[in-house]
Each structure stands twice: as C-alpha cells, then as structure tokens.
Amino acid sequence: MPGLEDLYREIILDHYRTPRNRGELAPPAAKAEGHNPLCGDEIQVYIDVADGVVRDIKIGGQGCSISQSSASMMSAAVKGKSIDDIRNLVRRFKHMMSIEEEGNDSPIDESQSLGDLEALQGVVKFPVRIKCAVLSWNTLLDALNNA
Amino acid sequence: MPGLEDLYREIILDHYRTPRNRGELAPPAAKAEGHNPLCGDEIQVYIDVADGVVRDIKIGGQGCSISQSSASMMSAAVKGKSIDDIRNLVRRFKHMMSIEEEGNDSPIDESQSLGDLEALQGVVKFPVRIKCAVLSWNTLLDALNNA
C-alpha cells in the first residue's frame, strides 16, 4: 500500500485548508450540482461564461480533502480560459486519473503543463479516491452544458 | 436408497392400470381441482353428498402411477362413508404420509384398518412422491368444502 504522503501532498492540504474561489454566483451564471453517492460529498459549480470564455467560477459544497482541493485547483486552472481549452483540460485531468472517455480515441494534447494539478497524480494509487478527485470536474462539464 | 419394489407394490400398479371410479358427476355434485405444480399432475374430484354421506365419487385428470392409484384407492375407501369418517380418514392417511396438520394435536383414531391404502406406506421413503400420493386427498377436502 502506498504511503499517505503520496496522497496528501502539501499543496493538496493547502488547497483544502485555503480553498480558492469559494462562493456562489447569481444567475444568469450557470450552475451545476454533483453528488458522490459513495461518500455523500456534494459540490456546486457556478460559472459565468461570455464569448466562449469562463470569466468567473465559484465553488460551493462540502467534501473530503481530495474533492475539495481538486475543486479548488480546478477553479484556479479554468478561470479565464476558453471552453475549448477547458474541455481539453478536463480530458487531460481525467486521463491522469486513468479515466478514459469510451468511444473517444482522438489524441490528447499534452502541450500545456497541468501545474498544481499534477499534485493530484498520487490519487491514482488510491482508486476509491479517484471519484473524489473528479467530482468537481464532472460537475464543471455539467455546468458548461447548462451555460 | 430403498428399492422400487417398496414403492410400486402390485396393488398400486393394479389401481394404476385399472382405476376405480373414473369419470365425472354432473352438477349439483360438488367438484374440486388439484394441481401438483412440481410435476404438472392434475386431478378432478366430484362428490355427491347427501345427509352428511358421500353417496358417489368420481375422479378425473392425469398423473403418475402414485397419484392415480392413490386417487383410485381413495375413491373406493370413501364412497358411502360419512363426512366425519372421511375427514378422519384423510387425517390418518396424511399421518401415514408423515404430514401432520399444524395446530391440531387431537389424537388420531387408528381403530379402522386402512386396507389397500396401506400399500402406499412405501411412498414415505421417497419424499418427492408424497405430494403425488396426497394430491387427490387434498382435492377431496376441497370438494367437501365446496359441497
């Protein structure tokens, strides 16, 4: 069994203790909610989209250190990015989490660095926690579809 | 495993080959039908009751040697008997088949001989066939209730 230090990197605990972009956005901002039925974690993602760009993002809800820090890092990583770039980033992140989209074989663009997000790589060694890490990302996709 | 001769006594095969009281009785005779869902056997019992006595009885349906011979012997044994005697006989027969009524502890009157019916005692050693042997007896009880 890999050690806890593989999972709980300092940067993860930092995002957990000091989450970025917490809060809500009033309509017409798009909103989506995600549940992790396994552990009861709940998350809300609010996004403000204009001209194909996510101008602002806020995160609500409760969860474990992995889901909270992943959401926090995600919010920092997507703010100000274009929807296309974001969709690509989601795919790359899920790929890092060893989740592949069924039926999508197109190559993944790995040119950008994932930055802080790479700290979450250790989660892959703890398969039950992968769902925690991707919850906010799937919820972001839903929010994009609602936007 | 007990041998087949314990099961297929000559008298049983005789009743199977030459069933007594085959046929139907027209209404107002009472009728009841029985199924053995295990093997698909079907039986009809018709009885003509007057003054608390079963004046006539007829048996219809199809079944294996045990169910057919048991029905045939049953018809011969109950014809002309009073309902009380018959209910007592049914209980004795089921007792011989090792089936006890739940919740009825009153002693069983064993003064009368069971006659030919005793040939069916060997069935007890073949538990799956007990249902075949008692099918007509349960159907008779239903017919008495319908009468």
Add this chain to the structure above:
Amino acid sequence: MSFDVALIKKDFPLLQRVINNKPLVYLDSANTSQKPRQVIDAMSHFMETSYAPINRSAYQLAAESTDAFEHARGLCRTFINAPRTNEIIFTKNATEALNLVAHSWGGANLHRGDVVVLTQMEHHANIVPWHMLAASHGIELRWVPLTDDGQLDLTNLDSLLKGAKAFSFTAMSNVLGTITPVQQLCAAAHAAGAIAIVDGCQYVPHNVTDVVAWGADFLTFSSHKMCGPSGIGVLWGREELLNAMPPFLGGGNMIADVRLDGFTCAELPAKFEAGTPPITEVIGLGAAISYLTAIGMSNIRQHEKETVTYALSALNERYGNDITIHGPSDPEVRGATLSFKFKDVHPHDLSQVLDQSNICVRAGHHCAKPLMRLLGANATARASFYLYNSLDDVDALVNALEGAGDLFSL
C-alpha cells in the same frame, strides 16, 4: 485447446459422487448446472481473503472487493459482446431480469391495448410478468405458434408483430431444445417498430453470444445454468433504453440522493441494483465465465451438437415407436436438451426408475405449461446434456430406459 470431456468432468466434484456403487449421471443441466472446482474455489477464496462491501466503503479491502466485482461485470460484457460495461445489470436470476424489463420498461412504455408478442414455447418467467402487465396495464399478448417439429412457425410473424411494442422470446427452448433464429426475430421486431427482448437462459450457457450481431435490445440469463453459482442473474440492455427507464427496486446504491420528499436515481448500472448485491456470487459468475471461455463456447456448442446427434439416433434406433422425442430432429437448430415420451410411462415414474440407476432427468412441465398443452401432455421427461456429459452418459440413459417399459405397461 482440444475438448476433452473426461478431463472436464474431473473439474466437477459433484459428478464424482457415487451412490449405491453407481456413478452419478447428471442430465438436468437445463434446470441448473453443476459447478466446477474453479468456481467453488473462487467463491471460497474470495470469502476467505477479500470479502468486503461493494461501492460503499473506502478502505483497501473494500476497494479490492469492488474491483473484483466490477471486473466480473467486465467479463459479462465481453462474454455477450455488449457495447458497454454499464449496460450489465446484476439481478438475482433471469426471472428478476425479465420482471425488471416488463415492469420498468413495460410499465413506462405500454398502455391499454398495446401489444406484446411472445412465443408458445416460452418459459413461465417470460410469460407471467407479461400477464401481470396485462392485468395492470391492459396490454394484449399475442403468441407465435409452433410447427409440428417444435420450431417457431414464422409464417404470420409480420402480421403478429404489426403494431406490437415488444417481442420477447427465448433463444433456445428449455423443453424442446429448439434454437430460434434470434437475429431474424430481432430484425422482424425492429421492422415492426417493436423492441426485441431475448431470454438467453438456455442459449448463453451453450453457445457463443453476440448481442450486437443479433441486434437485440435486452438479453437475460442466469449464472446457475452456466457453471456459475445460484443467486445471480444478468440483464443486459441498450444504454439508451436503460437510461430512459424508471427504477425497479428502490433502496441503497440505486440513488443519487434521498430526501424526505423524494429521491433521484443513480447512474447505470447502480440505478437497477438496489441493496447489497450478491457479491460472492458475482465473483463466482466471473470465474464461471473465465472457465467457459477457456474451454471455448464454440467447442462447447460443437460437443453438445455431437452429443445430441448421438443421443437422437441411439434412442430412436433402440426404441423406435416406443419413444417420441419432441422438438427438431436437425441438430443444427437444436441444443442438447431432449424432452421425450416413452411408451405410456408417466414421466414421473420414468424419472423414478432412471433415478434407481442414478440418472437424473427432470419430469414435469418445465415451467412451460402453455407448451405442455400444445404437446398434449401434463409433463414430459427431459434429459439435458452439458459440456461435462460424455457419450457414456447417453448410453446410460438409453440402457436404463429398458426397465421402465415393463413395469408400467398398461
């Protein structure tokens, strides 16, 4: 791998049993199959080393057991060539799977006067749920008749299917052994605008199954008939249909959220898997699929074709007019399940006499009473062969029948 029935038989502990100095000749696999050591051991081993809750807890042991469980789901997917793993729903048996389709898909999509087409050779599991829907929703049932040799009579299929919403049929009859033309039936259903529900209970254990090649919409089968444990069945359905269906059983695991005033469903497959699943049994089913796959489903089909060819000629040669074997005589369109009538001996008595030689055949209506009525019988005797039955087992049956005739001749 070459197919060696003697070696295969050795994998099945129960088939080594000797009663009264005679070996056991198990010819009731259409009812339920025996289990190889590989399956029994996989279940014991799992309970001894890895048993833990599925999809609920986060510790390593639970992750291991969830992985093993989901791995078995993947094996099911491959075994029937289903497009997606989340289309594999675990039920308690094929009966629950068929009830799920009738209740959930049927309950949501069928209304008074809607037509569901069945065949006259269906098992009660593919009849009674539709009767229940007829009573609750007022649907109409139509029945595909049979030819004299026990095949589906497709002469009027198109008119039977006209306006139908669903066609639900067995891929192989558990009484007659008839293999039905599944691909053609699915196409006919679709041409009429109906969905095609395939009862694979008797087919999947004995043949290569490919739901995509068939063009089926739903498939149901039971583990216990394919060398796997009891207590576990499978429903496969097209994702699109399953997603659109309301849930069936309610409870833990099938929900995304529960409030005092209502609930929302989980995604597939959890949506249809309420409560604690048959965990060890799914592991056992996975082991059974691995076992069968290693032997090869086409080898198994080939072996059974040879067995039934041999059995048909041995029985007919020895007993001529004294025996009537129901169902098709062409081994190309039948499996190794033989229902027969022998002289005037009642099947129950026949099975009793055969049992004296430890030959296990079923006597009864085989949960197919409408078909029995067609055959003009309350019951038949049925010998059904599987991968572990040798030609010696056929000979044992043929020889033991001899004694029955004398005892019961009327």
Add this chain to the structure above:
Amino acid sequence: MSFDVALIKKDFPLLQRVINNKPLVYLDSANTSQKPRQVIDAMSHFMETSYAPINRSAYQLAAESTDAFEHARGLCRTFINAPRTNEIIFTKNATEALNLVAHSWGGANLHRGDVVVLTQMEHHANIVPWHMLAASHGIELRWVPLTDDGQLDLTNLDSLLKGAKAFSFTAMSNVLGTITPVQQLCAAAHAAGAIAIVDGCQYVPHNVTDVVAWGADFLTFSSHKMCGPSGIGVLWGREELLNAMPPFLGGGNMIADVRLDGFTCAELPAKFEAGTPPITEVIGLGAAISYLTAIGMSNIRQHEKETVTYALSALNERYGNDITIHGPSDPEVRGATLSFKFKDVHPHDLSQVLDQSNICVRAGHHCAKPLMRLLGANATARASFYLYNSLDDVDALVNALEGAGDLFSL
C-alpha cells in the same frame, strides 16, 4: 457455552489476513459481516456433493437438495420465532424484501391519501420503496422525529399514526446504533389500525429476535450481515397477510397454473419466490444461523454491549471534545455501531488514515441521507463491531485516530 472472542475470531479466515505486517481490524460489520469457516465450508460442501434443483425434479439428488433448502427455512423460522415455516420468504436481500412489502402489500392496500409512517433514522431501503409508492399511488409519508441523543421522539407518535395504514421502522439504526422499542411501536401501530413492518437488518444479527413477542406483522433481514452469504435475504410476514397479497415477481415456481390467458399463484412460500432461488446461499444462511445459535444470540448481545461500553468510554476519555459520538450514550438502548465526528477531519480522510493501520471503518452517508441532514453532516465515519471484534480492536481504533487529527487540522 462461554463466549470466547479469541476463539470466535479464529473461525473467520479473512480476519487472519495480515497486510503490510499488520493484522486486519474489521469494523464494518454493519455494512456487511465476515463469514466463518463453517459457512464457507457448508457452501463448498453443498456445491461439491448435493447441489441440485429445488422443488422441480424428482430424483434423489434433487430431493436431498430440496430437503437441505427447506431445512434452512425451518432454521430461519426458529431463529425469529415465526409461527409457521411457510411464512419465511427468501429474497435476494432485505431491500427486495422491503420492496416486496411496499409493492405487493402496499400496492394492494394503499390508495391516494393513505398514510405510511416512517422514522427519520430509516435506511434508504425503507424509504425509497415508499417514495415510489407515493409517486404511483399518491400515499402520504409521515416521519417520526428524533431526540437529541438519537432515539425516536415518541411524544407525538399517536397523532402521527392517526389514520395511518402502516408503520415501517428499523429495530436498530445502522448509523446511530439506536435500538428502538419495537414491541411498543408495534402496539402503537396496531392501536391506530396500522400494520407494523420491522426492518431487522441491524437487529436480527445481534440480538434474540421474537416476532411473536414483538407483535410484528412483517420482518425483513439480510443474510450477509449475520455471518451468512451475500445474495440472500428474508421476509417474514403473517400468513394471513401474505395470503391476501398479490404476487410480486412473476415466473417459475410461483405459479399453480399458467395459461395463454392468465395464471394462478402457488401457495406460500412459493408464491413470492419466483425463479430459481439462491440455493447455495440459503444453505449458507442455514449454516450461519446454526453458527450464531450455537454461540447464543444473548451472548452475542452481551459481548457487544460490553464492547460498546468500553469503546464509548475509551474514545471519550482520550479525545474529549475532539470527538462527537452520535446516538444514545446508554448501552442498554444501543448496539455496537458508532458513528462519530473527529475534529474537523472529513470522514473520508479519516477512514483513509485508519486504513493505513488496516482499520476498516465506513465513511459516508450509510444509505441514510435524511438522517445525515438531521446530523448536519454529509457523511460520518462509522465503526461497527460484531461478535468477532475484541477490545483490542477498540484499542486499535482509539490509537489510530491520534494521527488523523494532526494531518488535517484546518
């Protein structure tokens, strides 16, 4: 027989497992329990020597397996002191059993506006089926609230029950450990003209159960939580009620007759057991009941009472205000299931840290989301103890919690 937890633990192969040189401390039995050698062996042995169809075939092997199967039904009857053996219905789990009651009894007896009373500590399995009935039949659900220490608040029970047709409640909470006053609740239900449905999932494995003394109308429980295999649950119901109910799943075994135009039901218990049952699993459940009975249910209850008494004081003494243990503090009204909050550590992270010491606790909503909302939490960590857990296991939990606080302090 004196109760020796060290000896008992030896009966459970999985509990001998060592991961990274540390023993396994399994504290998730409220989720699902481990299996003793006696149960695992009974299942293997049955599959190796006696596996055959139930209630269908007439040969000796099938008679043996049917006898073994029905013997296990008798053991279930005795275990809960049910009046009649035919009142014991085998389902796939307790969830199916609760769905059966809601769908069949509820479907036939409840109409728009009728009231069913539940408690706010119910498991989803005793909520969602009623929500489904609320949607399909327009029934109204009322909820018995909880006191601050996690017991049922019965102050307004009579007015809640007024006009109700059914009161369905757990005998022991799977989250709080609370044991409810079942006899009193059944009496209150009856006084109001309602039937009493008892969810015994968490109670039956840990206590002496007597449905007659309770005065219950239905009881449901799951084998996998009481040392038995997965894939098998039990519904007990009063014969009179079961006889009056329509069938639930349709198919083989549950019928007396099937025609093209309809069917008639079999007698109890077959009426509610459609399809091939979990044969081997019923044998395993029988072995589990024999195992538990030999140890003695009152001994088990006594052991667990001691365990929870010790755990409550050890945790509170060591961690004081850093730990909040939900549910009653009086061991007389609680079982050995402890949900708790530790500092600000999220339960999922807590369980991860404990897992590092091979301590298996569940983190989550425990399929009781309405209760979670009352507790103001999305999730709790839950340690649940059973007959095989020693006081050393309690100590292991208490000690391992230490590390979690530091890592996650906000």
